[in-house]
Amino acid sequence: MAAATDDAGDSNEMIRVVSSDGEHFEMPEAAANLSLVLRHMIEDDCADAAGIPLAVVAAKPLAKIVDYCTKHAAKSSGLTIEEAEELKRFDAEFIEVDTDMLYDLLVAADFMGVEGLSKLAVQRTADLIKGKTPEQNRETFGIVNDFTPEEEEEICKENEWAFQITKPPSRLC
Amino acid sequence: MAVKRCADIAVSARPRKVMRVVINSWSRFLPPYIPDDVMFSILSWLPSKSLIRFKSVCKAWHATISSSRFINAHLKCSKQRPSILMVPGAFEKQKNGNNIAFLMSLYKYQDTNIMHLQDFPQGICKWIRPVHCNGLVLISTRKHEMMICNPSTREIVSLPKGSRSLCDGMGIGFGFDPHSNKYKVARAFYQRDDDTSRHACKFEVLTLGSTAWRQTEDPPYPIDSRTLALEIWTCSVGQNPEWTRCCTVQIPPDLVIKHSIERHPLVVFHERRLLLASYKVYRYDTRTCKMEKIASTFQDFTCYDSRNSQYRTFLKKEVMDFHLFNYAESLVPIREF
Structure with a gap:
């Protein structure tokens, strides 16, 4: 308990976590603290040598999350402009993943309460779907259209302009 | 599932x-x-x-x-994704060269992209510079007609007419009042004072959702467009609003557009800075009282022509007026207030 509540600079201690499929990972305590769930577990003294079990996070996304937290924990306070830009570049590259991994990260980051990563994955998903049609979104998210054809037509008719996805040829600069 | x-x-x-x-x-x-x-x-x-x-x-x-x-x-x-709303306006000309309508378009500038948002195909005559708040834009004309539009949802609502003014209305404000959770339009206008028979500057407020303007305390200083200096005053919120003078800003001569009527530049507050814009853009720091010119990249603009559904590019000379301001697109509905 004392170790966990000591000053925050004591981040040399490694925290072990276990994925749903039984793989073990290690990260500095400062990195683990970026996850709300892990921080609470550490505060409650649940971080032991056996590792904190994460029942809903598989090894593949967990490896990514450990990477993310380790990188961000190392550069958390007093960033110079260059360091902030480097971290931004890291984020941009980090989130260049296939859709399966993106879904995993979305759900896992939300579950583990890693705020920065949640936002990153959410914004990336929004970027990917913003130009899609409603039907494409239903497919992507496995949603069944529960509107009657009449209801759907009415909604589309109300805002016809929003369904024209092609951009007008107006580049001004 | x-x-x-x-x-x-x-x-x-x-x-x-x-x-x-x-x-x-x-x-x-x-x-x-x-x-x-x-x-x-x-x-x-x-x-x-x-x-x-x-x-x-x-x-x-x-x-x-x-x-x-x-x-x-x-x-x-x-609000975390900065964008700028650009409002170019130009006269639509007949073949004989006469002006028939003043067209106004809204464009959004974000991440070096310019997106067309909305046109007013019937033309809006003699409009005063639009004011923006939370994705809603207040558009008003010199004839004191006012409307609020949300370019992101294309909703447009006309506002009730304000008190008659002896001068063209220039002093118009629009904002969100977090105390009452309402949007409010504020307007300065001129009336003849019965005792002195001079023009007196009055002030009135319209709460979106209500049908009538409500007159409030007079401003401490007449609001006038033909000036080469700006006085920045702030007004406190509450039962007895008080006016306080912040600073006086001299307007650089190349910011005043010489038309039949002189127009003062658009003034936008950005934190502790003022942006002054007409064809040129200046930045004024209210703490250091320093004025500096900003390089402007907006050289010419396009306008949508509804008759042949084409985008026309207007040369700088043809654009009669041009505004830009910080903009955050939103889905805020107008009619529900």
């Missing part, structure tokens, strides 16, 4: 356990399941146009996107 999710709007009460089962099995058997709070966040980061389109995805999305909780969350995200 997905079917059930769609029909069920208040899913936040769903037990975590159900979600886990789905997560573990989706990769092989089911389409991905995304928790509702995560889906809410994803939608919050989408542009308004996509959201209006996605209302037709399913009933749950429709209900979410239409809710005031979502509209606020979306506005908050929108």
Whole structure:
């Protein structure tokens, strides 16, 4: 308990976590603290040598999350402009993943309460779907259209302009 | 599972356990399941146009996107993505060279892209510079006609006419009052003072959703457009508003447009700085009292021609007036206030 509540600079201690499929990972305590769930577990003294079990996070996304937290924990306070830009570049590259991994990260980051990563994955998903049609979104998210054809037509008719996805040829600069 | 999710709007009460089962099995058997709070966040980061389109995805999305909780969350995200609204205006000319209408268009400038948002095909005559708040834009004319539009949803609502003014109305404000949770339009106008028979500057306020203007305390200083210096005054909020003078700014001569009537530059507050813009853009720091010129990249602009559905480029000379201001697109509805 004392170790966990000591000053925050004591981040040399490694925290072990276990994925749903039984793989073990290690990260500095400062990195683990970026996850709300892990921080609470550490505060409650649940971080032991056996590792904190994460029942809903598989090894593949967990490896990514450990990477993310380790990188961000190392550069958390007093960033110079260059360091902030480097971290931004890291984020941009980090989130260049296939859709399966993106879904995993979305759900896992939300579950583990890693705020920065949640936002990153959410914004990336929004970027990917913003130009899609409603039907494409239903497919992507496995949603069944529960509107009657009449209801759907009415909604589309109300805002016809929003369904024209092609951009007008107006580049001004 | 997905079917059930769609029909069920208040899913936040769903037990975590159900979600886990789905997560573990989706990769092989089911389409991905995304928790509702995560889906809410994803939608919050989408542009308004996509959201209006996605209302037709399913009933749950429709209900979410239409809710005031979502509209606020979306506005908050929108404010984190800086954009500028550009409003070029130009006369539409007949073949004989006479002006027939003054066209106004709205464009959004974001991430070096310029997107066309909305036109006013009938033309808006003699408009005064628009004022923006939370994605809503107040447009008014010299004839004291006013409307509020939301370029992201294309909703337009006309406002009741204010008190008659002896001069062309120039002093107009529009903002959100967090105390009453309402949007308010403020307007300065001129009346003849019965005792002195001189023009007196008056002040009135319209709360969106109400039908009548309400006169308030007179401003301490007449609001006039033909000046080469700006006086910045602030007014406190509350029962007895008090006016305080902040600073006086000398307007550089190349910012005053010499037309039949002189027009002062657009003045925008940005934190502790003032932006002054007409054809040129200046920045004024209210703390250091320093004025500096900003290089402007907007050389010419396009305007939508509704008759042949084409975009025409106007040369700088043809654009009679041009405004730009910080803009955060939103889904804020006008009629509900």
